[in-house]
Structures are given as structure tokens and as C-alpha cells.
Amino acid sequence: MAKHATPLLDQLESGPWPSFVSDLKQEAASRAKNPNNVEFQVNQDCVEDILGVLELSYKHGRTHWKHGGIVGVFGYGGGVIGRYCDQPEMFPGVAHFHTMRINQPGGKYYTTEFLKKLCDLWEFRGSGVTNMHGSTGDIIFIGTSTPQLEEIFYELTHNFNQDLGGSGSNLRTPSDCVGSSRCEYACYDTQAICYALTQEYQDELHRPAFPYKFKFKFDGCPNCCVASIARSDLSFVGTWKDDIKIDQEAVAGYVGGEFAPNAGAHSGRDWGKFDIQKEVVGLCPTGCMKYEDGKLAINNKECTRCMHCINVMPRALHIGDDRGLSMLAGAKAPILDGAQMGSLLVPFIKAEEPYDEIKEIIEAVWDWWMEEGKNRERLGELIKRQGFQKLLEATNIKPVPQHVQEPRHNPYIFWKEEEVEGGWQRDINEFRKYHQR
Amino acid sequence: MPTVEFGGKSFTVDEDGFIDDYTNWSEEWVQYVKKEEGIDELNEEHKKVVSVLREYYEKNGIAPMVRVLSKVTGFKLKHIYELFPSGPGKGACKMAGLPKPTGCV
Numbered sequence: 001m002a003k004h005a006t007p008l009l010d011q012l013e014s015g016p017w018p019s020f021v022s023d024l025k026q027e028a029a030s031r032a033k034n035p036n037n038v039e040f041q042v043n044q045d046c047v048e049d050i051l052g053v054l055e056l057s058y059k060h061g062r063t064h065w066k067h068g069g070i071v072g073v074f075g076y077g078g079g080v081i082g083r084y085c086d087q088p089e090m091f092p093g094v095a096h097f098h099t100m101r102i103n104q105p106g107g108k109y110y111t112t113e114f115l116k117k118l119c120d121l122w123e124f125r126g127s128g129v130t131n132m133h134g135s136t137g138d139i140i141f142i143g144t145s146t147p148q149l150e151e152i153f154y155e156l157t158h159n160f161n162q163d164l165g166g167s168g169s170n171l172r173t174p175s176d177c178v179g180s181s182r183c184e185y186a187c188y189d190t191q192a193i194c195y196a197l198t199q200e201y202q203d204e205l206h207r208p209a210f211p212y213k214f215k216f217k218f219d220g221c222p223n224c225c226v227a228s229i230a231r232s233d234l235s236f237v238g239t240w241k242d243d244i245k246i247d248q249e250a251v252a253g254y255v256g257g258e259f260a261p262n263a264g265a266h267s268g269r270d271w272g273k274f275d276i277q278k279e280v281v282g283l284c285p286t287g288c289m290k291y292e293d294g295k296l297a298i299n300n301k302e303c304t305r306c307m308h309c310i311n312v313m314p315r316a317l318h319i320g321d322d323r324g325l326s327m328l329a330g331a332k333a334p335i336l337d338g339a340q341m342g343s344l345l346v347p348f349i350k351a352e353e354p355y356d357e358i359k360e361i362i363e364a365v366w367d368w369w370m371e372e373g374k375n376r377e378r379l380g381e382l383i384k385r386q387g388f389q390k391l392l393e394a395t396n397i398k399p400v401p402q403h404v405q406e407p408r409h410n411p412y413i414f415w416k417e418e419e420v421e422g423g424w425q426r427d428i429n430e431f432r433k434y435h436q437r
Numbered sequence: 438m439p440t441v442e443f444g445g446k447s448f449t450v451d452e453d454g455f456i457d458d459y460t461n462w463s464e465e466w467v468q469y470v471k472k473e474e475g476i477d478e479l480n481e482e483h484k485k486v487v488s489v490l491r492e493y494y495e496k497n498g499i500a501p502m503v504r505v506l507s508k509v510t511g512f513k514l515k516h517i518y519e520l521f522p523s524g525p526g527k528g529a530c531k532m533a534g535l536p537k538p539t540g541c542v
């Protein structure tokens with residue numbers, strides 16, 4: 001018998017999609033039964049109380065968590081999101097309900113052995129409820145009490161060789177697309193650099209030293225499967241510099257219907273016979289492709305590497321061999337001054353270990369932003385406030401046409417004094433000699 | 438809100454052990470937080486961080502940014518963590534009697 005009646009939540013058990021309510025009820029029942037005789041370190045019916053407090057919020061249309069919460073482990077300034085219920089008498093199981101961020105592996109590949117160990121730990125010292133994964137990438141342990149934090153941290157670091165993720169005004173947990181582990185579009189090893197930079201900047205991740213939060217994300221190509229361009233202050237997007245590789249035989253295979261376009265992604269509907277002219281050549285954003293006499297040609301000088309043709313004919317068209325990545329800066333959600341996506345900062349840079357060139361740019365961006373950034377000002381907002389020009393100066397990057405989608409249309413142009421002959425020191429009397437009042 | 442007794446004084450605190458009111462700060466409060474925050478021995482450097490935080494808060498009505506705290510005290514962030522293992526927010530601001538840090542922590 002459930003501890004709290006949940007008529008509203010019960011409705012979410014119907015329908016075909018996996019129901020989080022059914023899953024929570026299952027965990028609640030398993031904790032009640034406790035077949036493995038776990039000595040639960042937090043309230044045994046905490047999952048019942050999650051359902052209870054959530055049902056109350058459904059009824060009221062309001063949250064029942066108190067504001068904020070500052071808890072953590074010694075040595076770190078982040079990693080744990082403290083949280084307390086505002087109805088602790090009614091729901092003692094969630095009076096403390098802190099969330100722990102656990103740094104996930106690259107591409108989120110796991111062994112069952114590792115996951116089972118994590119689950120055993122979390123069942124013992126937490127609620128048993130998780131989020132796989134938080135939007136930034138972390139494994140999320142949802143719900144435990146303050147005294148358990150150091151215990152869990154000890155266990156993670158000593159027995160799992162596993163650290164916490166980031167939170168607060170610091171470098172948050174970097175994340176990546178699966179990259180070359182299982183994608184033929186990957187222009188660099190996203191997991192390798194994500195791992196290397198996560199390790200390199202552990203200090204920046206665990207001890208908030210920034211004006212505000214800062215995120216890295218690594219996409220192997222412009223398809224952006226980890227959405228770096230929208231969700232990271234510095235976004236790394238793979239690309240290539242030489243020619244797209246064309247396998248004319250495979251092109252013929254697509255035209256002849258032997259291979260399904262887009263690897264069969266649209267097979268749920270009859271779109272007619274594949275028409276290379278209409279579906280590829282005619283959709284190329286720069287119009288740099290040609291299909292004549294059964295041969296496909298690309299004027300690579302005019303190709304913007306949008307991925308469209310490669311996405312449609314993955315067996316026939318392949319990324320080039322001269323590979324690297326572009327770096328974009330400043331993406332953020334709307335608060336405070338409006339949403340931003342990343343703006344192109346470095347058009348092309350090699351992504352080779354030990355990534356020294358890339359680190360140099362990252363650290364130059366940080367030096368500038370840590371010095372100039374206002375309290376709770378994201379990089380994107382600093383770029384708006386001080387200007388993209390300042391970002392270029394800070395990173396020692398020469399302005400190039402690729403830095404803009406279009407040039408400015410207003411004439412409010414600043415000049416540096418040294419660029420202007422004679423400078424700014426002018427004498428009005430000198431002027432009056434030629435111009436009477 | 439719970440209360441804690443320490444050194445013959447009583448303090449009202451929230452769940453995270455932050456004092457309810459800046460003006461209720463006292464030497465006993467410092468001693469209490471020292472125990473809570475895993476600090477063995479209070480030295481001049483701890484006191485300097487606490488007094489800088491209090492002066493800044495009194496003047497500006499907010500806690501200083503980490504960078505400002507480092508600049509004014511001359512202590513690198515690493516050293517601030519050596520002094521206050523939970524860091525400048527949870528450790529030092531708590532000891533200085535400042536309000537609990539807020540935002541997307």
C-alpha cells in the first residue's frame with residue numbers, strides 16, 4: 001500500500017512511453033521489500049515521499065522545494081546541489097534531498113559492472129533515483145542527506161576512481177558526441193579531447209574561480225549531436241579543409257536505388273524515387289555541386305561543409321583528410337540579456353594531442369573574462385558589452401571576414417588613437433584660425 | 438529555523454548552517470563555524486579573509502567575487518581552500534556571517 005495517494009500521477013502510468021511514475025513506484029516497492037537487506041542510510045520510504053510531494057505540486061501547480069541550498073564536500077566548491085522540501089513534516093523522506101553530479105565518461109559508454117557498482121552505492125547511501133544524464137552530461141544522483149555526501153564522495157574516489165562533476169561559477173562538466181567511436185563523420189577524437197581537457201582543468205572545474213559558469217562541448221562535425229553551438233560557452237565543432245571524397249560507384253548505387261538516401265532515415269514514408277538533383281545538388285546551400293553524365297562533382301572552394309550531401313549519401317561522400325575543428329564562443333540561455341549561440345572565433349585549428357594551441361586560446365579567453373567579466377556575466381554577454389573585437393585582441397586572433405555573417409550597417413565606428421593621423425589631442429584655437437565662430 | 442547553542446550563545450541558522458542575520462555575528466559564531474567547516478586552528482589569515490568579507494559586505498551589500506577576494510587578501514584561490522576546505526562560499530562567507538550564496542550553484 002502506497003504511503004500517499006497519487007491520483008494525478010497515476011494517470012501518467014498509461015500510454016506507451018516509459019512512465020517515470022511507474023519506475024518510481026517500482027523503486028519505492030523495492031525499497032519497501034528490501035530483498036538484499038540493504039542498510040539504507042537515508043529514509044527507506046524516500047521514494048514514496050518523492051511521489052507524495054510531486055503529487056502535491058501537481059495539485060497546487062507550484063514547487064515544494066525551498067530556495068537554494070549550500071552543501072558540498074571539503075576541498076571542492078561545487079558538485080552538489082543542495083535541496084530541502086518545504087513540507088518536511090508531511091514528507092520526511094525528502095526533508096533533505098540533495099543532488100550529486102558525477103562526472104560521466106566520454107560518449108557515455110559504460111560497462112554493466114561499473115553501473116551496478118554505482119547503483120549499489122546509491123541504493124545504500126541515497127534514494128536510488130537517478131537522472132541518466134543531466135543536460136550538461138553528468139550522471140545525476142537525485143536525493144540524499146548532508147551526512148551522506150562525504151561518505152559517497154569517499155566511496156566514489158577511493159573505490160570507483162570516479163570524481164564529481166561541476167556546479168557553480170566554474171568550468172562545468174564538459175561533454176561530447178560519440179565521435180570516432182562509432183561515427184564516420186567525426187573529424188577529430190571528441191572523447192579524447194573532452195577527457196584531456198576535463199583532466200587538465202580539474203581545478204577550474206572543482207573550485208569556482210570564474211565570474212560565472214563556463215561550459216565546453218565537443219562535436220565531431222557540424223551535425224552537432226551534443227549541441228555545442230547552443231549549449232556551451234566554448235563550442236568545438238569538427239570540420240575539414242581539403243576536398244570531400246566522392247566514390248562515384250556508390251553515387252551510382254544511390255541513383256540506381258541500391259542504397260537508401262540518408263541511410264534510410266525517411267523510410268517511414270514514401271518520398272518517391274531518390275532524385276539526386278532535387279535532394280542533394282539542388283539543396284546545397286552554396287550551389288557548388290554538379291551532377292552531369294552520371295558523375296557528381298563538388299567545387300570544394302565554395303563548399304561551406306554544411307554536411308547535407310554527406311548526410312544524404314554517407315556511403316558515397318566522405319569528410320576530407322585534412323581535419324580539425326572550429327571554435328565558437330558565447331552561447332547561453334536568455335538570462336540576462338537574451339539567448340545566444342556560439343559565434344565563430346577560430347575557423348580552423350588542428351585537434352592533436354596535447355592540444356597546446358587549443359589550450360592557449362581557452363586560457364586567453366579565461367584571462368580576459370576573469371579580469372573583465374562582471375559578477376554573473378556569461379562570456380557571451382561580455383562579448384556583447386565589450387565587443388567581439390576585444391575577444392579577438394584577447395585571443396590574439398586576426399579579424400577575418402569569416403568572423404561575421406555580415407558587416408555592420410551602422411557607422412558608429414571606433415578608431416584607436418594610434419590609427420588616426422595626428423591623434424585626438426586637438427587645439428580649438430588652431431581650428432578657429434580657419435573657422436570663425 | 439533550527440537554533441544552535443555554542444559558547445553560551447544561541448544562533449538561529451538555516452539547514453545549511455548559515456546564520457539568519459548578519460548582525461548576530463560574534464566571535465562565538467566564528468568558533469562554531471570553525472568546528473563545522475573542518476578547520477583545526479584559526480590563524481591570522483582566516484581572520485583576514487573574514488574581516489575582508491565583512492568589510493566588503495558592509496560597504497557593498499553583497500559578497501565580493503572570488504577574484505576580488507583574492508586580490509584584496511592577496512591569497513590565491515588555492516590558498517583560500519587551504520584555509521577554508523569548503524571554499525570561499527560555503528566556508529568563509531558562512532564564518533563571516535554573510536547571507537547564503539544564491540543562484541545556479
Ligand code: HEM
Nearest residue numbers: 384385387407408409410411412413414415416424436437
Ligand atoms: C540639450 C539639447 C539636445 C540634446 C541632448 C540632443 C540630443 C540629440 C541626440 C542624442 C540625437 C541623436 C543623435 C544620433 O542618433 O546620432 C539628436 C538628433 C538630432 N537633434 Fe538633437 N539634441 C539637443 C538639441 C537639439 C536642438 C536644439 C536641435 C535643433 C535646433 C536638435 C536637432 C536635432 C536633429 C535634427 C537631430 C536628428 C539628426 C539626424 O537624425 O540625423 N537637437 N539630438
Ligand code: HEM
Nearest residue numbers: 408409410411412413414415420424426431434435436437
Ligand atoms: C540649426 C541648423 C542645423 C541643425 C540643428 C543641424 C543639425 C544637424 C544634425 C543633428 C545632423 C546629424 C549629424 C549626425 O548624425 O552626426 C546634421 C547633419 C547634416 N547637416 Fe545639419 N544642421 C543644421 C544646419 C545645416 C545647414 C545650414 C547645412 C548645410 C548648409 C547642413 C547640412 C548637413 C548635412 C550635409 C548633414 C549630413 C552630414 C552627414 O551625413 O554626415 N545642416 N545636421
Ligand code: SF4
Nearest residue numbers: 177183186220221225
Ligand atoms: S556530431 Fe558529427 S561526428 Fe559527432 S556523432 Fe554527430 S554526426 Fe557524428
Ligand code: SF4
Nearest residue numbers: 284303304306307309
Ligand atoms: S557539404 Fe554542404 S555546402 Fe558542401 S557540397 Fe555538400 S551540400 Fe554543398
